[in-house]
Amino acid sequence: MMFLEDDFEVCLSRQQEEATTMNHPVPDELISAYFDGEVSPDERGEVERLLESSSELRQQLDETSKLSALLHSFPRESAPRELAANVQKQVNAATQPALAIAQATTRRSLRREWTAFGAGILATIASLLMFVSFNQSQFTTNSPMSLSRAAGSQPQVTLQPKSASEQALAGTDPKFANPNIATDPSDLSDHLQPNLGLSKASNLARSKREDLASPTERSGKLNERESLAQNPVPMVANADLAETSSNSIQPQIQNEFLSYLANGDVIVSKVADPTNTVAVVYFTVVDIERGSNELKVLLQKRSLQEVEVSDEASLVKVSDAEDRSASQQPLSKRNDLNKKRDASRADEFHVFFARAPGDQLADTIDDLVKNHPDIFRNWTPQPPIELPVASLPSTEGIVAENQAIVADDNKFQDIARRQISDESTAVNTEAEMAVSVLMARNGSVNANGNFSYNGNSNVQLSVSNSIIGNTSNLEQKTEFGALSSASVASNSTGTSRGNNVNGNNAQSSGNSGQGYFRVSRQNQPHATPQQAVPALNKGIPLVASSTMNSNGGGLVDLGGGFGRNANNDVRNPRLVRMLFVLKSAQSTTNSAP
Amino acid sequence: MNQTSDQTLIDHCLAGRREAFGLLVERYQNRLFHSLVHLLGSTEDAQDAAQEAFVNAFEKLGSFRGQSQFYSWLFRIAYNTAVSSKRKLRRMSVSLEARRDASGLEPSDGNPTSEPSYAMDVSDRQRLVQQALSELGEEFRMALVLKEMDGMSYEEIADIVKVPLGTVRSRIHRARLELREKLSVLLRSEVL
Structure with missing residues (x-):
């Protein structure tokens, strides 16, 4: 009897289950969609209710799950390396005008029209503000930085270019000259690929785009030109306005830059080729001394090699001299001296050179900005500096040597000790060259169209080095031919010539074991290219052959695909050179007319 | 970041x-x-x-x-x-030799049940699955690959294939049904 009751219950249960399924037919595809999470809430409720009572449905779901697991057991297929390279070649071969035309004819969505309209309005407002502010104060500065700013702002403010090469330079330099200079978003986007800088070709493309721009955009540009036509003198955009207009894209550029740094394989093609280039980052700091200290602490905490370059020494020297004489001057003279000293301090800048793994540099930047927002107001990646490959002692030679002795354990220790010394020399040499090019980049184009240092300031470097983390402390005196060739675009082929001008005195200034390059920027008589002297006492020619802008605005071709790692340094394949340039926020503001 | x-x-x-x-x-x-x-x-x-x-x-x-x-x-x-380009989006009912050329995989007799499941290693399973996939109709294979391999939503798939959402759901289901049938032995084996 008991058996019959149990049997009856089982039969009843099965009948109920079947009845449920029949009364609520669930399409099989609903189970599939349920598995994918692609059902409505109502459908989900129904499927789940039926799954509780139907073993058949549960089995169906289980098989779907197993099948999915089976399909996911495939390893992810990675694209062959040549895919990106092949695309790169074909894209480079594609004609940009077609793209521009496509842009002009097809990008007509309402959102973009509004964007264009907004950009036109912004440009108009910016030009009007510049016009007004310029009339209020005369543009007077002898600082090469300021002059460079003025030159750099030319393409945007559409001043009359003096020469083709100057125009090219002007298109390249503004990001270095002042990271806060107002530029349109597409211009600011140049930081996205600092390795490229701005090529002449891309400038041409931009001018073509302007020609093809929508009526709204064109009207904005016309207003800008009309406004500026009345002021045929160099001008600098208001920094605050610049920050406002660039706010939308700046974080993206910064994130992208840090991402490149962190991904060592990508940095090679996107930020800097570690074999011969130096990434440059500009920081606008409220307090330059505190900013420098924080940066130094961070670099030292990470045991990163660094060399500091600053103009602190000269400023102190100037100030001391003025202080001594000030007491003998009448009050009005003293006030003038104080103003002059303040202006000098405003021009103060500190440069740190570091050679370290890209991810650590990225972390350093990230830490600086996030942990010290009160000091670091803004930062902007700049077009990198390209060093003359043949003059670099740090990569091929050492690598070849390492490769030769790597199997010989007995020689390894000796070589390693020697390498520390080599490292010190290499870092300092690279720092010297990088700073030289950096300073030269602040110059202007001479009458011959060649890039040369402006010469209104003299640069004196005194060198004593100590490499953080190394036991050897290398002392050296360097006559720093301040201003070398700049590998900034001075012609369309990407080969730029530069002249070493303005030989400088060097003096050793060991400072409690901590070495500095000290850059003084006293006003000196204008130097001419004919005064050129060898840049470094090591006989390193600083006539760089630049490829910074050599690819005509196309994808960077460093001989490989997008992600090719061209770093030859077997010790650390992700080693990146970088200049941290700390510029006073006060100077940025003061520089604006 | x-x-x-x-x-x-x-x-x-x-x-x-x-x-x-x-x-x-x-x-x-x-x-x-x-x-x-x-x-x-x-x-x-x-x-x-x-x-x-x-x-x-x-x-x-x-x-x-x-x-x-x-x-x-x-x-x-x-x-x-x-x-x-008339690539092999159509049903890939090609010769065994052609299959080897196309996929770089060793061909089989097309019947997974004849495979000794106990001896199957990962590459064997992948070969069988790839073969079964290649035998699906183009529209079913595409829907399933976009869902399973690419992780797209039904809506994204519908946008690409230009069919209604319900059709995507139906195609994925049918593709799964067909695959489950072709790979039934494999799915029931202890390997998974």
Whole structure:
């Protein structure tokens, strides 16, 4: 009897289950969609209710799950390396005008029209503000930085270019000259690929785009030109306005830059080729001394090699001299001296050179900005500096040597000790060259169209080095031919010539074991290219052959695909050179007319 | 760390910065290639299709209106490229020798049940699955590959294939049914 009751219950249960399924037919595809999470809430409720009572449905779901697991057991297929390279070649071969035309004819969505309209309005407002502010104060500065700013702002403010090469330079330099200079978003986007800088070709493309721009955009540009036509003198955009207009894209550029740094394989093609280039980052700091200290602490905490370059020494020297004489001057003279000293301090800048793994540099930047927002107001990646490959002692030679002795354990220790010394020399040499090019980049184009240092300031470097983390402390005196060739675009082929001008005195200034390059920027008589002297006492020619802008605005071709790692340094394949340039926020503001 | 959005990169491209397109290539080449391999059944065909798709996308970038995801748009181009090239989107009922050439995989007799499941290693299972996939009808294979291999939503698939959402659901279900039938022995084995 008991058996019959149990049997009856089982039969009843099965009948109920079947009845449920029949009364609520669930399409099989609903189970599939349920598995994918692609059902409505109502459908989900129904499927789940039926799954509780139907073993058949549960089995169906289980098989779907197993099948999915089976399909996911495939390893992810990675694209062959040549895919990106092949695309790169074909894209480079594609004609940009077609793209521009496509842009002009097809990008007509309402959102973009509004964007264009907004950009036109912004440009108009910016030009009007510049016009007004310029009339209020005369543009007077002898600082090469300021002059460079003025030159750099030319393409945007559409001043009359003096020469083709100057125009090219002007298109390249503004990001270095002042990271806060107002530029349109597409211009600011140049930081996205600092390795490229701005090529002449891309400038041409931009001018073509302007020609093809929508009526709204064109009207904005016309207003800008009309406004500026009345002021045929160099001008600098208001920094605050610049920050406002660039706010939308700046974080993206910064994130992208840090991402490149962190991904060592990508940095090679996107930020800097570690074999011969130096990434440059500009920081606008409220307090330059505190900013420098924080940066130094961070670099030292990470045991990163660094060399500091600053103009602190000269400023102190100037100030001391003025202080001594000030007491003998009448009050009005003293006030003038104080103003002059303040202006000098405003021009103060500190440069740190570091050679370290890209991810650590990225972390350093990230830490600086996030942990010290009160000091670091803004930062902007700049077009990198390209060093003359043949003059670099740090990569091929050492690598070849390492490769030769790597199997010989007995020689390894000796070589390693020697390498520390080599490292010190290499870092300092690279720092010297990088700073030289950096300073030269602040110059202007001479009458011959060649890039040369402006010469209104003299640069004196005194060198004593100590490499953080190394036991050897290398002392050296360097006559720093301040201003070398700049590998900034001075012609369309990407080969730029530069002249070493303005030989400088060097003096050793060991400072409690901590070495500095000290850059003084006293006003000196204008130097001419004919005064050129060898840049470094090591006989390193600083006539760089630049490829910074050599690819005509196309994808960077460093001989490989997008992600090719061209770093030859077997010790650390992700080693990146970088200049941290700390510029006073006060100077940025003061520089604006 | 936030990535630069696709739209920003596209805007840079349209502004003349071709290198921004390089970022898009880097961003999507693996995903696209992976899906195309399983769709076309051959790494060589997948590479060709992906390459053509990227170049075509660059040339047509001005026509991208941002109404769909860039990748969806890119995949659509790749799909059309493959179709226009008459690649093996049709049912791949080809000879065993041709299968070996196309996929680089060893051919089998087409009947998974004849395979000794106990001896199956990973590559064997992959071969069987790839073969079963290749025998699905084009529309079913595409829907399933986009869902399973690419992780797309039904809506994204519908956008690419230009069919209603319900059709996508139906195709994926049918593809699964057919695959489950073809791979029944494998699915019931202890290997999984």
